[in-house]
Amino acid sequence: MNIEKVPYYFWKREYEEHREEYLQICDQVLTSGNVLQSKEVHDLEVLIATESRRKYSAMVGSCTDGLFFSLKSLGIGKGDEVLVPNISFVATIGAIIRCGAIPVCIDTHEDGNINFDKASLSVGEKTKAMIFVHLYGKLVDPNVVTSFLNAHDIAIVEDAAQAFGVKRNGISAGSYGTISCFSFDPTKIIAAAGSGGAVLTDDAPLLDSIKRLRYHGFDRDRNWVQEGGNSNLSAINAALLISKIKKNKKWKIRRQEIATYYNENLRNVKILPAVKFEEHSYHKYVIKVQNRDTFMKSLIEKGVECKIHYNRTLYDMVVGKTEVQKHDNLPKSRQMCKEVVSLPMHPYLSDSEIQYVTEVCNASV
DSSP: OOOSOBOSOOHHHHHHHHHHHHHHHHHHHHHHTOOBSOHHHHHHHHHHHHHHTOSEEEEESOHHHHHHHHHHHTTOOTTOEEEEESSSOHHHHHHHHHTTOEEEEEOBOTTSOBOHHHHHHTOOTTEEEEEEEOGGGBOOOHHHHHHHHHHOOOEEEEEOTTOTTOEETTEETTOSSSEEEEEOOTTSSSOOSSOOEEEEESOHHHHHHHHHHHBTTBOTTSOBOSOOOBOOOBHHHHHHHHHHHHHHHHHHHHHHHHHHHHHHHOOSSEEOOOOOGGGBOOSOEEEEOSSHHHHHHHHHHTTBOOBOSOSSOHHHHHBTTBOOEESSOOHHHHHHTTTEEEEOOOTTOOHHHHHHHHHHHHHHO
16 A cells, blocks of 8 residues: 555645635635624634533633633632543643642543542542543543532533533533533644634533633623633634534544444554444544554554653643642553554545554554
8 A cells, every 4th residue: 555644633634625615714704804702703602502502602712721710710729629530631730730729630441531439539628629531532421420410519620622522321522510611722623723712611600700711800891800811712713613613523424434444453452442433522543552662663654643642641740840639549540651542533534544554553563
């Protein structure tokens, strides 16, 4: 098979296919002269809330800001403890640290999602909230979240950065818990031309707080009432994201097709525990291998781009640099970080590229 390189990211190919449409969208926004706090942003907020079955959503500059604003709106501050899964991108734990709160790292299951049983054992007098993550886009069981909420009087922040557009048991990503966050970072399945995020809730006072925090702390009457940030989404990005969300059904089907091929044809690697296709965004397709360095070197030499998500646990990343706690010795998550490899997964891969990736993986184990 004559393939020189299989790209891990998709931006260039997506733009090539939709170039004229995207340029027309940008031209329309720029011609209007309204590039911030625009109708496009409002329309996107309505669309995201509707797609996620939430009452409200507020666009922010990034999911990183969204997580921080969520905790601030919930009153999380110095000395409070917040439970967090031990595997995620650093933004998840960074939001806790920015609030002056203390992260408590909880071990994960085989799929990297937080172990709620261990989280329950870590709830104490200082525990005020939990952030949980749908890692790689695989949805956490909503029944488990509900049971945890019923057992513990703490707030739940859903980090749904990697899980836009999927459901489990009829429950949409972004509709779990007290408040939820999406990411539209360029690496995500719905990718802004830069950065972007959304915060979702059914609580009107929480929405008002998020909107104040994203615009310097001003209330609706432009009274400055608290310290805030400058975390707005541009009108161009809002308009582009509306267009992309409307394409996501087709993109999701293609991701499922690719996942099916990988699932059925990869040999001698451990595929993370499977779920029904509608319960996984396949933001990432992750396998586990014993000889990771050798395996990845072989893939890269043969033109298959691959990544590691993530090579260090959150606890091991921040311990010694800030105050952080852990429930136990975190064995599952620490072992997982030694083995995971992310393969190319996006709707712009060709059938021949998918076959080539599989062949190279099978020959490299």
